[in-house]
Amino acid sequence: MAPRGLKDRHRRGMWSEMKPVHVVGGGLAGSEAAWALANAGVPVVLHEMRPLVKTDAHHTEKFAELVCSNSFRSDDWRGNAVGLLHEEMRRLGSLVMASAGPAQVPAGSALAVDRDVFSDAVTAALVAHPLITVEREEIKSLDQLLSVIPDARSAIRDPGANDALYDPLGPGSTALRASGRDDESIIFATGPLTSPSLADSIRNLTGEDSLAFFDAIAPIVHADSIDFDIAWKQSRYDKEGPGGDKAAYVNCPMDEVQYVAFINALNAGAKTEFKEWEKNTPYFEGCLPIEVMAERGLDTLRFGPMKPVGLLDPRVGKRAHAVVQLRQDNKLGTLFNIVGFQTKLKYGAQEEIFRMIPGLQNARFARLGGIHRNTFLNSPKLLDGTLRLRAEPRVRFAGQVTGVEGYVESAAMGMMAGRFAAAERLGRAIEPPPATTALGALIAHVTGGHIAGGKGSFQPMNVNFGLFPEIAAPTHGADGKKLKGEERGRAKKLAMAERALQDLNSWLTAA
Numbered sequence: 001m002a003p004r005g006l007k008d009r010h011r012r013g014m015w016s017e018m019k020p021v022h023v024v025g026g027g028l029a030g031s032e033a034a035w036a037l038a039n040a041g042v043p044v045v046l047h048e049m050r051p052l053v054k055t056d057a058h059h060t061e062k063f064a065e066l067v068c069s070n071s072f073r074s075d076d077w078r079g080n081a082v083g084l085l086h087e088e089m090r091r092l093g094s095l096v097m098a099s100a101g102p103a104q105v106p107a108g109s110a111l112a113v114d115r116d117v118f119s120d121a122v123t124a125a126l127v128a129h130p131l132i133t134v135e136r137e138e139i140k141s142l143d144q145l146l147s148v149i150p151d152a153r154s155a156i157r158d159p160g161a162n163d164a165l166y167d168p169l170g171p172g173s174t175a176l177r178a179s180g181r182d183d184e185s186i187i188f189a190t191g192p193l194t195s196p197s198l199a200d201s202i203r204n205l206t207g208e209d210s211l212a213f214f215d216a217i218a219p220i221v222h223a224d225s226i227d228f229d230i231a232w233k234q235s236r237y238d239k240e241g242p243g244g245d246k247a248a249y250v251n252c253p254m255d256e257v258q259y260v261a262f263i264n265a266l267n268a269g270a271k272t273e274f275k276e277w278e279k280n281t282p283y284f285e286g287c288l289p290i291e292v293m294a295e296r297g298l299d300t301l302r303f304g305p306m307k308p309v310g311l312l313d314p315r316v317g318k319r320a321h322a323v324v325q326l327r328q329d330n331k332l333g334t335l336f337n338i339v340g341f342q343t344k345l346k347y348g349a350q351e352e353i354f355r356m357i358p359g360l361q362n363a364r365f366a367r368l369g370g371i372h373r374n375t376f377l378n379s380p381k382l383l384d385g386t387l388r389l390r391a392e393p394r395v396r397f398a399g400q401v402t403g404v405e406g407y408v409e410s411a412a413m414g415m416m417a418g419r420f421a422a423a424e425r426l427g428r429a430i431e432p433p434p435a436t437t438a439l440g441a442l443i444a445h446v447t448g449g450h451i452a453g454g455k456g457s458f459q460p461m462n463v464n465f466g467l468f469p470e471i472a473a474p475t476h477g478a479d480g481k482k483l484k485g486e487e488r489g490r491a492k493k494l495a496m497a498e499r500a501l502q503d504l505n506s507w508l509t510a511a
């Protein structure tokens with residue numbers, strides 16, 4: 001997948017003089033960052049600690065491993081912000097998007113993949129690229145790849161103080177060049193499970209002490225252990241997927257008595273104990289453990305992941321009181337994950353309680369749910385507009401550790417960090433994409449565009465239209481009729497998406 005001519009130019013030694021950019025972490029973000037750099041003609045050393053050092057969630061040594069769900073969520077750019085992000089990434093040559101296409105499995109209007117086919121494709125592309133060298137090692141501290149660390153704490157007290165000094169095109173460049181430090185460039189894309197020693201080093205440099213909190217993993221069930229005399233296949237509201245498939249999900253119905261018993265069992269089930277350092281750390285709101293939702297009230301789950309709307313139980317010809325949905329997890333269709341059922345219940349309790357779900361009474365679990373750490377920076381305070389650490393601008397961050405949430409968002413932030421670092425290395429000016437685009441809106445979120453002065457409490461976020469600048473919503477449809485409620489909302493999203501793609505194209509042309 002490397003662009004034509006790159007291999008030849010590499011063989012002729014055109015880049016032999018150029019110092020590589022180091023990318024630490026070969027997850028979603030690190031893979032995209034390495035790809036963006038290498039395709040711009042910049043050599044890359046990609047450092048990945050797996051399989052020598054493991055994380056609590058990864059199971060393989062592949063790049064861009066999907067640790068939980070196999071879904072990149074909606075692929076519809078016209079009505080959904082993550083679908084728009086897919087489209088923008090495709091236009092910028094995303095490796096993740098290119099590898100997802102051939103790995104796709106049925107999931108209605110969502111883009112879901114066979115996780116092995118997907119990661120194999122990303123890994124093969126990176127390993128084959130002539131400008132990418134892979135090093136399997138843990139980078140234990142920020143300064144392991146840097147010659148000298150400046151007085152970071154003073155820069156934290158006065159954010160931006162180092163900006164001019166380190167700007168490769170700015171007034172301080174000459175002094176840095178003389179010291180041989182201006183061509184050092186590292187992207188840390190070590191993700192929510194950044195190894196503890198590196199996390200300590202980041203904390204020491206930034207002075208931040210609130211880098212960790214958690215979210216949880218949903219269980220995966222073997223398809224042949226689902227009882228299809230009870231469960232049935234149907235997409236919510238019979239929404240069509242790409243191949244016209246209206247039955248992408250497996251649905252397990254519950255009546256009121258079964259539902260109440262299930263909630264009681266969740267509330268009583270044995271939970272994983274929090275470690276001392278994990279206490280008082282908040283969850284991702286979008287990824288709450290099922291038992292935490294159950295604690296919030298009897299009907300919370302019925303209005304969340306167990307909502308029965310848009311689904312008709314064919315056995316009785318009516319809507320169930322609650323429905324548990326499962327989504328295909330691999331290309332073969334042999335595994336299904338329980339949608340939204342991330343959990344911190346103990347393994348024994350999970351098997352017992354999830355087998356109370358009608359249709360899953362004999363379920364065999366390929367993977368049970370789990371609990372994990374999530375490491376992220378207070379980015380509005382720490383990072384500049386091109387994702388550089390203000391206190392040490394030779395260092396960039398990318399991916400989930402910057403405070404975005406989700407596979408696609410993490411990959412997007414890797415792609416942008418790679419493009420910024422490539423432009424810097426090649427001596428080209430680069431502006432972040434406009435905030436009217438999904439990519440620009442995400443960067444604005446993490447670098448403080450939406451939090452005045454970078455103050456306030458910063459929380460990781462999925463891409464959503466709430467991050468985009470306002471647009472006047474169309475009041476009338478193409479047929480001249482006045483739009484109402486939901487119609488107007490849809491028209492507004494479409495207008496925002498069209499504006500985004502237009503602005504992205506202008507930005508790409510100007511770059």
Ligand SMILES: Cc1cc2nc3c(=O)[nH]c(=O)nc-3n(C[C@H](O)[C@H](O)[C@H](O)COP(=O)(O)OP(=O)(O)OC[C@H]3O[C@@H](n4cnc5c(N)ncnc54)[C@H](O)[C@@H]3O)c2cc1C
Pocket residue numbers: 024025026027028029030047048049050055057058064065066067068069070071137138139140189190191192193194195198215216217372373398399400401405406407408410411
């Ligand atoms: C358990 C779990 C479940 C999740 N479930 C979902 C989900 O279902 N859907 C979703 O959209 N998002 C999910 N996320 C959130 C997030 O989108 C993913 O974690 C995503 O993989 C983040 O991409 P990343 O590239 O930033 O980090 P990662 O993909 O985790 O990549 C980071 C890489 O850095 C390596 N690394 C770490 N420290 C070092 C070091 N010191 N030296 C060298 N290498 C290092 C790791 O081994 C890893 O390969 C989940 C996160 C976790 C932890």
